[in-house]
Amino acid sequence: MSADPSWMICEHCDSVFSRTALLPGQRAECTRCGAVLARGGRMSVSTHFALSVTAALLFVFTNTLPLISIHMEGLSNEVTLWKSVEALVTGPIVPIAIVAGLTTILVPLLQILLLCWLLGFAHVGCVAPYFRSCMRMLEHMRPWSMLEVCLLGILVAIVKLSGMLDVHPGLGLWTLAMQTVLLILIADKGICGLWDDLEGELT
Ligand SMILES: [Zn+2]
Known part of the structure; x- marks a missing residue:
């Protein structure tokens, strides 16, 4: 996976994470509240x-x-x-x-x-x-x-x-x-x- 310099914010708890490229089938979850931040392979x-x-x-x-x-x-x-x-x-x-x-x-x-x-x-x-x-x-x-x-x-x-x-x-x-x-x-x-x-x- 390659790191992207931009950021993404959890809609549920406002935690900020650095964006990471996701492969199909993968998903990024908030470490604080567990909400799904992004899915791979859209x-x-x-x-x-x-x-x-x-x-x-x-x-x-x-x-x-x-x-x-x-x-x-x-x-x-x-x-x-x-x-x-x-x-x-x-x-x-x-x-x-x-x-x-x-x-x-x-x-x-x-x-x-x-x-x-x-x-x-x-x-x-x-x-x-x-x-x-x-x-x-x-x-x-x-x-x-x-x-x-x-x-x-x-x-x-x-x-x-x-x-x-x-x-x-x-x-x-x-x-x-x-x-x-x-x-x-x-x-x-x-x-x-x-x-x-x-x-x-x-x-
Ligand atoms: Zn969250």
Whole structure:
């Protein structure tokens, strides 16, 4: 391993360490609190960018294709993510609708747009305009993206409803699952590596 002269700070206890190059599979942990500081073998900018574009396509499918279809006594209904939020808005629990729309549609959309913006420029070796603000927004939005919670809730609903109704998972559920995995992969701490990749370009 070769030592890098720059420093890294533990987000949990503010301890400062000298940065060390890590091999794939290795990870650096804080000696004080045990938090993971960095992982080796992170994906390249091109891979991140390709996955971000894929996530954008999956977002479109997730919000247009039915998540579940319900059949009962000759009647059938298909539910999309957007329609479920819309149904909550027209009901008596509008605050829940706002939270659901925010955490399952708006924040993931903003995450994908910001990732495509930042990585699109980084892919050609440039720093995106408003780079610092966009990176900070991505960091602040991470806890508000709750696609995995939404996915789990839908799966529980399917299992519960299947005892009373004829319920089938739709194509939108599969694209939601893929979008969830992709966002966890590309919007995690690995994206912070852009600070290092573009260090020479930042002024
Ligand atoms: Zn620490």
